[in-house]
Amino acid sequence: MSGKKVSRPCHHCKSRSAPTDTSKIHYEKFWLYRHCSSVQQRDRQAQKAGQLFSGLLAMNVVFLGSAFISSMIFNHVAITLADVWILLSVLKVLCLFWIIYYLLGTSRQPHAVLYRDSHAGAIWIRGSVLLFGSCSILLNVFQIGYSTILIHCKSRVEIMFPSIGILFICTQAYFLWHHSKDCIQVQHNFTRCGLMLTIATNLLLWLLAVTNDNLHVEIESQLREVERRFAGKAPSPHPHWGNETTLCTCPNMTICKVFQKGYILLYPFNTEYCLVCCSVLYVMWKNVGRRISHHHVPHTKPKFKLQGVVFGPLLGTAAVIIGVCVFMMYQIQATNLAPSRQVFVMYYSYYIVLLPLMSVGAVIGTIIHALEKKELDTLKNPTRSLDVVLLMGAALGQIGMSYFSIVALVATDPRDLLNSLILSYSVLLIFQNITQNIFIIDGLHRRRFTPPGKEEDSKEDLSREAYNQRRVSVLELGQEIRKASLSYIHTYSHLSWKRRALREISFFLVLCNIILWVMPTFGAHPVFENGIERSFYGYSTWFVIVNFGLPLGVFYRMHSVGGLLEVYVTA
Secondary structure, three states: OOOOOOOOOOOOHHHHHOOOOHHHOOHHHOHHHHHHHHHHHHHHHHHHHHHHHHHHHHHHHHHHHHHHHHHHHHOOOOOOHHHHHHHHHHHHHHHHHHHHHHHHOHHHOOOOEEEEOOOOOOHHHHHHHHHHHHHHHHHHHHHHHHHHHOOOOOOOHHHHHHHHHHHHHHHHHHHHHHHOOEEEOOOHHHHHHHHHHHHHHHHHHHHHHHHOOHHHHHHHHHHHHHHHHHOOOOOOOEOOOEOOHHHOOOOOHHHHHHHHHHHHHHHHHHHHHHHHHHHHHHHHHHHOOOOOOHHHOOOOOOOOOOOOOOHHHHHHHHHHHHHHHHHHHHHHHHOOOOOOHHHHHHHHHHHHHHHHHHHHHHHHHHHHHHHHOOOEOOOOOHHHHHHHHHHHHHHHHHHHHHHHHHHHHHHOOOOOHHHHHHHHHHHHHHHHHHHHHHHHHHHHOEOOOOOHHHHHHHHHHHHHHHHHHOOOOHHHHHHHHHHHHHHHHHHHHHOHHHHHHHHHHHHHHHHHHHHHHHHHHOOOOHHHHOOHHHHHHOHHHHHHHHHHHHHHHHHHHHHHHHHHHHHHHHO
């Protein structure tokens, strides 16, 4: 036989080589099409189911912890503070196990982190995590030292709880610093549950810090008793505190006083740390399984440049310098047990002058936004959505405290000088929060301005990628480039004064919010120390109101700085 192969006629060659009539093909009948479409649908359903299940987990944990804390408040005999600490310690340990597993296992798997959200985990919010985390660690150190000195009348749980807290804070801060931008693509449900468990734990820690005044009562009771001894008076218990705290006296009053003062000074930082961590963890939870397309990724990162602004920095610097002087004078006077009336008048007068200026600036900025008619950024952005929610939610702290103060002042004596100042301060604070929120939220939804030359270059790169990956038509592409170029040329040539005004206003508001963040953060709490609202509502009630509203107010000022910087850059 020869080595040649005899070719046999192929009965299917004609059908394979003949051109197919694509108009007669019904793609919905093909298994592959049905399978792909069902996979996409199942992927969306699985994502929603995972978010629902993890949300239910967090809700049940928060309800359980809230029940414990509420039982401790209303029936402190059956449920004690030690029981609440044990529950929270168990939750912290579970969160630690999950975070360590994520760091060593989940994040190191192949194709685990294919995308990173450039909007999430801004440097200022990660820096806030480190700052507030460091202060929270010092707070726990002071609590351990205070409990160690009084070990003869303290339980070991009071040492164990802050010790676990230090380990939890360090691990969580490291996790958020390095992985806050992750869009994890593996182990979706387990990661969502771990994130929600950590969020629930931070919320319960914040709730406990807001409602638990036991250590504050004990510390202030001992400080007042020492002052009475130095004055040569017989120790008498406070009518609210009772005499149970006098049974646990400190053997070394100098060291105890350092721990007590340090604890009271650093207490608000712990609540701030819990709130900031919750916001970062929520963005991570929203980014689980998220796939970011190329047109979501910015080609050029915005840079902060102090150019073209003069009046904003000058006015803002003047407000900061005057605020620092007022703050120092207030702190010097407030070291006494009974601060003078003049120091309260000075403090509230500063706010009454500053808040209207900030409100006017925010209103002018909002009007400029309306006149500018810049295109809105409608791309999906979980970080921006959370920023809006946090701004609105955090503002409720100061607004709620202001309304409580208004009711107390109107019901007592609004014609008194100090009372009228506090009343004016409360009304102005509500108006300033509302106007500033409108200005920031409107600015966050505006598209970033780019000079025409740079915009054309970046637009060409973006268009080339869009043409290769999304396969849009050349005609569509040319129309989009022409539309964007004409829009930005028009903005650049006609709206330069408006952009300058927006930058001036944004920078001024940034500096004002910084000083309004510094003053209550580092010890100035006249809403609790003036005694007017405290005598009207009672010590425990006003303590809960202040510890609920004050940390939210501090968080609002800090978050406003980040939002205003974003508005400044986009202008």
